[in-house]
Amino acid sequence: MSELIGETESLCPECLKVIPAKKIAENDNVYLEKTCPEHGHYKVLIWRGVDDYKRLSSYAPVPSKPEKVAVKKDNIVCPLDCGLCEEHRQHTCLVVLEVTSDCNLKCPICFASANERYHYNPSLDEIRKMYQTALDNVGHPICIQLSGGEPTIRDDLPEIVRMGKSMGIDFIEVNTNGYRFANDIEYLRQVKEAGVDSLYFSFDGLTDDVYMKTCGRNMLDFKLKAIENCREVDMGVTLVTIVSPDINLHQIGDLIKFAKKNIPTVKGIHFQPLSYFGRFPIIPKDENRTVLPDLLKEIQRQTKGELTVDNFIPTSCTNVHCDVKSMSVLMEDGSLFPLTHRAMGPPKDTCCVATKTRQEISDLWRYIDEGMESGGGGEGTWDEFLQRARTNYLTISSMPFQDVWNVETERLRGCCIHTVTPDGRLIPFCLFNINSVHGKTLYRHEIFEKYATKG
Amino acid sequence: MEAKFSANAKDVMSKRGLKEADIADVVNTAEASNRKLFKDGVNLAKKRIGEVTMYAVYDNNGEVQTAYSHRMVLGEPVKTTDEPDLSDWTCKHCNERAVIGSANMSYLGVTRTGPAIVCPKCSDVWIEEYLATMTIAAAEGLFEKKKA
Numbered sequence: 364m365s366e367l368i369g370e371t372e373s374l375c376p377e378c379l380k381v382i383p384a385k386k387i388a389e390n391d392n393v394y395l396e397k398t399c400p401e402h403g404h405y406k407v408l409i410w411r412g413v414d415d416y417k418r419l420s421s422y423a424p425v426p427s428k429p430e431k432v433a434v435k436k437d438n439i440v441c442p443l444d445c446g447l448c449e450e451h452r453q454h455t456c457l458v459v460l461e462v463t464s465d466c467n468l469k470c471p472i473c474f475a476s477a478n479e480r481y482h483y484n485p486s487l488d489e490i491r492k493m494y495q496t497a498l499d500n501v502g503h504p505i506c507i508q509l510s511g512g513e514p515t516i517r518d519d520l521p522e523i524v525r526m527g528k529s530m531g532i533d534f535i536e537v538n539t540n541g542y543r544f545a546n547d548i549e550y551l552r553q554v555k556e557a558g559v560d561s562l563y564f565s566f567d568g569l570t571d572d573v574y575m576k577t578c579g580r581n582m583l584d585f586k587l588k589a590i591e592n593c594r595e596v597d598m599g600v601t602l603v604t605i606v607s608p609d610i611n612l613h614q615i616g617d618l619i620k621f622a623k624k625n626i627p628t629v630k631g632i633h634f635q636p637l638s639y640f641g642r643f644p645i646i647p648k649d650e651n652r653t654v655l656p657d658l659l660k661e662i663q664r665q666t667k668g669e670l671t672v673d674n675f676i677p678t679s680c681t682n683v684h685c686d687v688k689s690m691s692v693l694m695e696d697g698s699l700f701p702l703t704h705r706a707m708g709p710p711k712d713t714c715c716v717a718t719k720t721r722q723e724i725s726d727l728w729r730y731i732d733e734g735m736e737s738g739g740g741g742e743g744t745w746d747e748f749l750q751r752a753r754t755n756y757l758t759i760s761s762m763p764f765q766d767v768w769n770v771e772t773e774r775l776r777g778c779c780i781h782t783v784t785p786d787g788r789l790i791p792f793c794l795f796n797i798n799s800v801h802g803k804t805l806y807r808h809e810i811f812e813k814y815a816t817k818g
Numbered sequence: 819m820e821a822k823f824s825a826n827a828k829d830v831m832s833k834r835g836l837k838e839a840d841i842a843d844v845v846n847t848a849e850a851s852n853r854k855l856f857k858d859g860v861n862l863a864k865k866r867i868g869e870v871t872m873y874a875v876y877d878n879n880g881e882v883q884t885a886y887s888h889r890m891v892l893g894e895p896v897k898t899t900d901e902p903d904l905s906d907w908t909c910k911h912c913n914e915r916a917v918i919g920s921a922n923m924s925y926l927g928v929t930r931t932g933p934a935i936v937c938p939k940c941s942d943v944w945i946e947e948y949l950a951t952m953t954i955a956a957a958e959g960l961f962e963k964k965k966a
């Protein structure tokens with residue numbers, strides 16, 4: 364039995380042509396089916412659990428508009444005329460700003476294809492222009508993720524951060540493999556003093572065999588050292604964990620335990636099911652896919668129900684099938700007390716928490732700070748609970764990026780995570796990175812190559 | 819007694835999203851049942867309406883001075899000491915001086931204690947304004963915010 368449950372557009376993995384796509388429910392799975400007149404038929408798994416897929420629609424965000432659009436023309440063809448364009452249905456929550464395409468590692472899996480083909484290292488002036496694009500097009504609070512490549516290979520990273528803050532960027536996080544921060548605590552301190560609010564730190568597992576697969580070398584010692592250094596300089600960290608059944612799906616429970624032990628330095632874990640863009644070793648089959656429901660079921664199983672599938676809710680900012688998030692307070696006995704539950708229903712306002720976590724949380728703490736004045740603390744009281752929640756919390760989130768196989772324009776149009784380009788555009792992060800089986804991108808290489816030095 | 823509202827009460831109530839009809843209901847129910855606290859010319863009454871416990875502070879003419887609410891569900895008083903401090907309030911029903919005690923309060927599956935005004939005789943429990951608008955509001959806000 365198969366049922367048509369939606370229609371959208373997608374891309375041909377061979378030629379990147381925009382082609383119509385159907386969402387089909389079959390054997391309790393949801394598939395994306397599409398046909399390129401030239402390259403044939405594709406059928407890709409996008410969800411397990413048809414009812415779950417449909418039910419999540421109640422979390423759909425109220426559509427919003429970008430503050431400003433860069434592309435103004437008739438007959439927009441999404442996603443070729445990005446962006447943002449007038450048809451886009453969400454504002455920008457997080458701006459990804461790449462400060463280099465180079466890296467101190469060369470991982471077998473890398474969405475940015477770092478250290479290939481060309482060297483893109485924008486000048487301070489070009490970076491200033493990209494900050495300005497964000498300031499011109501995005502409402503406050505403006506959150507920027509400095510990314511790459513590996514941002515820490517730039518000695519002028521502190522300067523880049525200071526420039527952003529002085530221009531009025533509200534929040535800056537650095538996406539990093541942590542290698543330099545492990546080896547050079549002074550550099551970490553400089554980055555912190557320059558105004559970096561937190562690290563988005565890739566941390567794929569707790570054993571070296573995981574890093575052999577993701578980084579091509581043993582990295583665990585460096586990863587642990589980097590966290591230790593962050594504790595030392597009081598830098599908050601979100602662990603970012605690639606998830607794949609072929610690599611580390613079995614370690615999810617242990618990773619959550621590890622994160623708990625490292626609260627409050629570790630503020631959260633972000634699980635990033637492997638997507639197939641940039642550098643990756645295989646052409647994915649359905650069994651290589653960790654779709655969101657798979658991840659959540661594993662979390663429930665491996666934490667023995669401490670967190671359940673129902674504790675994870677869409678942020679109601681992006682498309683409802685793009686992300687989930689949970690928040691918990693770490694209790695006296697070491698257990699997690701989840702504050703999020705689907706039984707509470709969709710949130711009333713639609714603001715993006717996943718990406719503005721830090722900002723949101725600081726708002727919350729202000730709120731709690733006022734609450735604390737009432738006194739009356741002590742064991743088992745609400746005051747004490749609030750006091751704990753202030754520092755002992757853990758956010759667990761996930762956003763499986765789309766690749767050329769499973770991409771839907773429906774998700775792209777609702778996207779709120781945008782890469783800023785040196786030519787003054789904002790492009791949904793997935794879309795920016797998507798490439799054909801031949802390595803051709805629609806945006807990443809086409810844009811960066813123009814601003815790069817060859818090598 | 820017909821509930822009236824001072825300018826201050828109207829202002830506060832609109833900020834807190836409280837309806838006049840609900841607060842009038844709190845006053846009327848308290849007057850009819852004699853379930854309230856009082857001290858020098860002021861009365862404190864409460865009523866659970868829907869998912870919210872609403873409070874009215876009003877004078878003997880029924881003029882409401884302030885109003886507030888919380889969503890937490892009040893439970894049993896919890897004894898923390900043998901000699902609790904006396905509060906300024908007296909329980910109208912028992913004609914007994916209320917004490918500054920502690921009570922269970924539950925919200926979304928979590929029960930913790932918090933300070934409360936307790937009648938030692940009938941064990942009825944009231945939350946004062948500062949607490950409802952500070953700690954309790956923050957705790958409720960914590961859950962509400964984190965839904966998003």
Ligand code: SF4
Nearest residue numbers: 441445446447448451
């Ligand atoms: S993804 Fe959004 S901005 Fe880009 S082309 Fe599609 S609708 Fe326009």
Ligand code: SF4
Nearest residue numbers: 466470473477512540
């Ligand atoms: S995945 Fe990250 S650390 Fe690895 S090569 Fe790419 S940019 Fe560098």
Ligand code: SF4
Nearest residue numbers: 681685764778792793
């Ligand atoms: S980056 Fe991709 S997965 Fe994330 S919100 Fe945008 S479209 Fe969805």
Ligand SMILES: [Zn+2]
Nearest residue numbers: 375378399402
């Ligand atoms: Zn094709």
Ligand SMILES: [Zn+2]
Nearest residue numbers: 456680715779
């Ligand atoms: Zn968002």
Ligand SMILES: [Zn+2]
Nearest residue numbers: 909912937940
């Ligand atoms: Zn009494």
